[in-house]
Amino acid sequence: MPPADNNPDASASYTPLHLRRILHFDGALNVRDLGGMSTSNGQQVRFGLVYRSDDLADLSALDLAELEKRSVRTVVDFRSSEEVQARPSRLPPGATIVSAPFDRGDQTAGEVIESLVAGELTREHAHQILLDSYGRSTEAGIPAFTTLIRSIIDRSPVLFHCAGGKDRTGVAAAVIFSILGVDRDQIVEDYMLTNDRLTDQSSTFQLRLAEYPEESRDVLLALGLAKPDYIELALDVIDGEFGGIEAYAQNRLSLSLAEVDALRELLLEP
Numbered sequence: 001m002p003p004a005d006n007n008p009d010a011s012a013s014y015t016p017l018h019l020r021r022i023l024h025f026d027g028a029l030n031v032r033d034l035g036g037m038s039t040s041n042g043q044q045v046r047f048g049l050v051y052r053s054d055d056l057a058d059l060s061a062l063d064l065a066e067l068e069k070r071s072v073r074t075v076v077d078f079r080s081s082e083e084v085q086a087r088p089s090r091l092p093p094g095a096t097i098v099s100a101p102f103d104r105g106d107q108t109a110g111e112v113i114e115s116l117v118a119g120e121l122t123r124e125h126a127h128q129i130l131l132d133s134y135g136r137s138t139e140a141g142i143p144a145f146t147t148l149i150r151s152i153i154d155r156s157p158v159l160f161h162c163a164g165g166k167d168r169t170g171v172a173a174a175v176i177f178s179i180l181g182v183d184r185d186q187i188v189e190d191y192m193l194t195n196d197r198l199t200d201q202s203s204t205f206q207l208r209l210a211e212y213p214e215e216s217r218d219v220l221l222a223l224g225l226a227k228p229d230y231i232e233l234a235l236d237v238i239d240g241e242f243g244g245i246e247a248y249a250q251n252r253l254s255l256s257l258a259e260v261d262a263l264r265e266l267l268l269e270p
Contacts, residue, residue, distance in 0.1 A: 031053040034052065052160055056091065058090070078161065176193065184235060
């Protein structure tokens with residue numbers, strides 16, 4: 001499928017940069033290039049090397065051809081074995097999956113929503129569960145983030161994803177952008193792009209939402225959307241508990257200075 005800047009149905013609210021970054025796939029809702037973001041020292045993240053997405057179980061032949069065209073041969077999957085078994089990925093010929101399960105030790109967003117529909121949670125409690133999970137993600141995701149970054153250095157172009165492309169994937173993208181020197185406002189803006197895709201009435205998310213009772217849909221939509229305080233909390237934990245992104249990369253992700261430099265050299269334009 002063509003990137004969003006070639007798609008006449010792209011949202012009028014998108015900036016030209018958004019349109020270049022967002023990819024419209026038949027079988028995946030939340031696909032975009034990490035390229036185009038600006039760093040605090042005026043550099044720009046290169047296009048065509050790192051992509052983020054929701055799960056790849058429903059990719060069409062055109063979607064697979066687009067991944068092949070973009071030379072994506074490595075897919076880092078943050079999902080659990082149970083999630084993978086329920087919705088196995090479709091990949092282009094020759095592509096390799098790098099399994100990097102990201103277990104936050106709590107309910108997934110989907111499980112929270114199911115509990116809410118069943119009357120087991122209040123809306124406020126469900127929101128707090130999801131918010132707390134972002135605070136834990138910076139610790140729980142350490143092995144997955146390290147695997148992802150080393151895969152990018154050694155095997156790019158790389159696509160990484162979880163189930164919905166919002167929570168685990170969102171924190172991973174924020175970590176990468178932070179290492180590259182992208183400022184917080186841009187990181188939050190990128191995270192919030194997920195909402196434009198989820199609220200598209202033709203989206204897979206909306207079709208899945210329609211399967212629930214009508215009286216539950218507004219609450220479910222609210223919980224399914226990205227919220228700034230989610231990703232802000234993850235960034236706050238990195239700054240407050242781990243001493244900032246440089247200390248986090250070296251002391252928690254166990255990345256050497258050479259690896260951090262290699263990531264920046266690969267992904268940043270001069």
